[in-house]
Amino acid sequence: MTRAAVLGAGAWGTTFAAVLADAGCDVTVWGRDAAVCEAIARDHRNERYLPGVDLPARVTGEADPAAAVAGADLVVVAVPSQSARAVLTPLAGAVAPGAVAVSLMKGVELATDRRMSEVVGEALALPAGRVAVLSGPNLAAEIAARQPTATVVASADAGTAERVAAACATGYFRPYTNDDVVGVELCGAVKNVIALAVGISQGRGLGYNTMATIITRGLVEITRLGLALGAKAETFPGLAGMGDLMATCASPDSRNHRLGLAIGRGLSLDEAVATTGGTAEGVKSSRSVLDLAERAGVEMPITHAVVQVLHEGLPVDALAPLLLGRPRKAEGL
Numbered sequence: 001m002t003r004a005a006v007l008g009a010g011a012w013g014t015t016f017a018a019v020l021a022d023a024g025c026d027v028t029v030w031g032r033d034a035a036v037c038e039a040i041a042r043d044h045r046n047e048r049y050l051p052g053v054d055l056p057a058r059v060t061g062e063a064d065p066a067a068a069v070a071g072a073d074l075v076v077v078a079v080p081s082q083s084a085r086a087v088l089t090p091l092a093g094a095v096a097p098g099a100v101a102v103s104l105m106k107g108v109e110l111a112t113d114r115r116m117s118e119v120v121g122e123a124l125a126l127p128a129g130r131v132a133v134l135s136g137p138n139l140a141a142e143i144a145a146r147q148p149t150a151t152v153v154a155s156a157d158a159g160t161a162e163r164v165a166a167a168c169a170t171g172y173f174r175p176y177t178n179d180d181v182v183g184v185e186l187c188g189a190v191k192n193v194i195a196l197a198v199g200i201s202q203g204r205g206l207g208y209n210t211m212a213t214i215i216t217r218g219l220v221e222i223t224r225l226g227l228a229l230g231a232k233a234e235t236f237p238g239l240a241g242m243g244d245l246m247a248t249c250a251s252p253d254s255r256n257h258r259l260g261l262a263i264g265r266g267l268s269l270d271e272a273v274a275t276t277g278g279t280a281e282g283v284k285s286s287r288s289v290l291d292l293a294e295r296a297g298v299e300m301p302i303t304h305a306v307v308q309v310l311h312e313g314l315p316v317d318a319l320a321p322l323l324l325g326r327p328r329k330a331e332g333l
Contacts, residue, residue, distance in 0.1 A: 001026060002167050005072035007065060007087060009036045010279070011049045011140040012104060013078030018144065020076070021056035022170045029061050030068035037061035053144045066094040073099055074167055075124070080279045081107025081116055088123035095124055100160050102153075103133045106188035107281040108288035113295075115185045129157035132164045133181055135188040136239040137247035139254065143173065150174040152240040154184040176239065183231030184240040187222055190289055191245040192282030193303050194218030196260035197323075198249040200309060200316055203264015210320065214302060215249050217323075221300045225289070228296040256282040263309065264316055283310060301326055 002025040006017045009031025017027045029040050033048070040046055040061030044054060062068040069075050069091055079087050084105060095101070101124055105116040114122070121131045136151030143149060153168075153175045155161040165175035178184070194214060201210045222245070223236040235241055248254045259280040262272035273280070286307045293300045305322045308314035314322070 002073045003071060004028070004074040004076060004167065005030065005069040006076040006078060007068065007091075008076075008078030008104075009033065009040065009046060009049065009061070010078065011144075012138070013076070014040070014046045014050045014053075014055070015140040015144045016076060016078060016104060016134075016168070017059050018053070018055050019168050019170060019173050020074075021058035022146075023166075023168050023173075025058065025074070025167055027059045028068045028072070029059060030063070030065045031061070034063040037063045050140070050144055065091055069094050069096075069099075071096055074102055074164065075099055076102045076104060077116075077120055078104040081105045081119075081281055082110055082284055084116060084119050085109065085123050088120060092123065092125045095126070100130045100132060100155075100163060101126055102164050103131065103185075104135075105281075106135065106185075106192060107285040108189050108292060110284060110288050113288050113292050115182070115189070117181055117185060128181075129155065129160055131155065132160050133185050133188075134164065134168075134175070135184050135244060137243040139247055139251055141253050146172045148172045148174070150176060150239055150243075152184055152238065153177050154179060154181045154240075156181060178232075178235070180232040180235045182229055183226045183235030186226045186229065186231060187235065187240040187244060189281070189285050190222045190225065190303065191218070191241075191248050192256040192280070193286045193289055193306050194221070194245060195248040195254055195256040196263075196280070196282045196286070196306050196310070197302050197319070199257040199260020199262075200264040200306075200319055201260075203261040203266075204316060204320075206320065211249065214323070215245060218249075218302050219245055221302055225293050225296065225298050225300060228298050229292070255280045259283065266316075269310055282306070286310060 004025045004027045006029045103116045132155040153165045161177040259276045
């Protein structure tokens with residue numbers, strides 16, 4: 001029987017803990033708030049981040065992160081991406097020999113521009129073959145309601161990817177595997193930035209034509225950056241690419257979409273963060289993604305525009321003209 005630890009008691013971490021339990025794993029969830037961990041252990045509920053959802057009996061809570069990961073076969077990381085290194089580094093010695101780490105995070109680390117699998121491997125002192133990433137159209141509220149979806153598990157080691165996929169496969173959650181860690185992670189990080197752009201445009205009252213344009217050209221940006229960094233072309237039209245991009249840009253449950261919507265309606269970034277709640281990873285990762293693109297010599301006009309609106313004072317009404325005012329050229333370029 002697989003024993004899993006989930007680090008991060010937010011909506012997605014808690015939901016994935018339930019998926020693992022439904023797949024037959026015993027799961028321990030750790031979060032920063034001891035009261036949340038206690039409620040998960042006592043009541044099998046996380047009313048703060050996943051209200052109204054009964055968690056399987058196999059899911060428990062633990063306020064001590066070292067105790068949570070001790071003896072776990074899978075260490076699942078679902079903390080905010082910019083907090084990951086600080087959370088994980090003290091746990092390197094607590095991870096069991098032979099355990100694998102699974103990143104659910106979708107971001108790029110500020111200052112280092114490291115992808116999350118790289119952060120996990122460095123912080124936990126694990127080789128790339130013992131680290132996997134999971135990404136796809138995986139909105140937590142829908143999965144918590146056991147609505148059917150699929151996802152991608154990627155690792156440099158095929159056995160690790162299959163091991164993680166087997167641990168989370170249920171009748172409603174279908175994992176596929178591949179070895180394109182770079183592509184899967186970049187899809188997950190950049191789609192949040194594109195969702196912010198969609199939300200901003202809709203907050204200004206723009207319609208579906210604009211949304212479709214941003215999503216389509218956003219996929220071009222993701223693909224362009226991924227290929228420059230060694231990803232595989234087939235990843236981008238798949239679940240981790242177009243699938244996740246569509247869900248995140250279109251769903252009102254997407255925190256990045258909601259935050260962009262608030263900014264488009266005139267709120268400041270601080271006000272939008274307070275109103276939205278939770279972690280909108282695209283806000284901080286947008287700068288890291290743009291830095292990656294600039295170092296790789298890749299043009300990403302949507303990402304650049306989002307960075308300007310969020311961090312450089314560009315008025316939201318300047319967003320659309322900035323996106324559409326570039327020189328004309330063939331669509332595929």
